[in-house]
Amino acid sequence: MKVINKQSEALYKIVVGHYLFSALCFVILTMMLFHSVAELSGHYFNPRILAITHMAALGWGTTIVFGASYQLIPVIFEKDLYSYRLPWVSFITFIAGLTLLVCSFWQFDSGLCMQLGGLLLLISIVLFALIVFLTARTNKKEASIQQEFMVTSTLWLAGTALLGVLLVFNFRFAFLPKDHLHFLKLHAHMGIAGWFLLLIIGVSSKLIPMFLVSRKTNDKLLNWCYYLINGALIAFLIDTYINGINTKTYFISMVLVSGILIYLRYVSDCFRSRIKKQIELPITNTIISFVLMLAGVFVLPLIIYYQLKQDPQTVHYTTLYGSLLFMGWLSALILGQAFKTLPFIVWARKYEHLAGKSKTPLPADLYSKLLLRVQTILFLAFCLAFYLGFILKSEPITSAGLGCLILTAIVYFVNLVKVLLHKAIVN
Amino acid sequence: MIGGDMEIDIRDKTSFFKAQVQESLRTVLDPELDVNIIDLGLVYGIDVNEETKTITVTMTLSSQYCPMGDAILQSVENCLEHFYPAYIPKVELTWEPRWSYESLTEEGLRQLGRR
Known part of the structure; x- marks a missing residue:
């Protein structure tokens, strides 16, 4: 039995390109934030905040996630990437789309630049999704729960991007049946919970026990987590689309929180049963990230309360x-x-x-x-x-x-x- | 030889050579854990065929999805080529039995801060 070839020249360049571009976006993002302190205390539906959010979610977050995914997909799916050319096409389209979108949000020019930026990003994301699906399809074995998380999160990302493009065109043509802010909530949560949360859970549930060499990993917990988060998200999208934020939203957010807590239980088991005693600084940063995620999630009921x-x-x-x-x-x-x-x-x-x-x-x-x-x-x-x-x-x-x-x-x-x-x- | 303990069979002419190969393999480290593959209990068997001049190492990895799997297997081949240039190195990867915490030697546990 041979392990699959996980490192090649083509793969190396794709992955490194994504890491570097993401780091550059992070530097630009922090400067954008520094110049927008006043806007932070105002309404979030503001040109600069929109530019900053998309720079954070796409330039900083999604870029590095794409890069890391190209490295990890062969590991998690146990198959070589379907193509090494498509990631480059996706990457170049992504850079062009992001630049146009962020600049046009910053100056709030809802014309051709913003529309073209949105469309280029959608093309890039569809290409990424194609790579994930076609690679997953070649894996004939029963898909692991981690593969399910990755494939589902990619579907959510494509959905988020599609709704995002519709919102961009809605600025000019106002064709959506409900208020723009109404759809913005759906777009944001598809991105946060559907894309980032599911993908991070899928990837980290494979990497954390591996880095810590954990004796105990309970995939049943991950199954629960998968269905609770997806169920909560689907319920949120349908209910909020029809009724807006209402008292049921509390219950839906609790379902989401329970999915997250189950995931944290999985992570805690990994830590407690780890063979490697020493916790390195990169892992300390990961622990900090979980604390901040929990803090963010516990702000949710407050948002619902004040909204109601x-x-x-x-x-x-x-x-x-x-x-x-x-x-x-x-x-x-x-x-x-x-x-x-x-x-x-x-x-x-x-x-x-x-x-x-x-x-x-x-x-x-x-x-x-x-x-x-x-x-x-x-x-x-x-x-x-x-x-x-x-x-x-x-x-x-x-x-x-x-x-x-x-x-x-x-x-x-x-x-x-x-x-x-x-x-x-x-x- | 799971767990790093190697049995020496005095009737087997290659026993001492195998023990020597095992010691050489202690120079191969898991890059994540910084512990050698013998003390991690990753090596299940060493076989020497004097007729074909082949050294076969049967081993596993701590995880089937280990991103460093290729690197570790390559390191074993490199090590055998380096120390025993007259022999053909062969590395056979197996997932049976599955590697577990019990495969670690006392020294491995100590290096991981568990003793």
């Missing part, structure tokens, strides 16, 4: 919710996991032919631990100042937090480049 009371506070809590998920949960996760995955990819390329013959560094030696420590401290300082400033509605404190986030992004970028520029050392 028609209290404008709902807008404030929605921004808090969005920032906890995108700048907190997703960012902390990427800031840590990038240093678990990329060093391995680079190490395999530079040392696979040398390992066993002579002493080689370990993947963890490829990045600077000092820079990662500084990055983690800066990120925690961002969380502390930004959310304190947000709660106290203090612009100077929020700005100080965002200053820390800019530094976090720069340190992350430098450390990532250090990994990529690593020259093979042989003793």
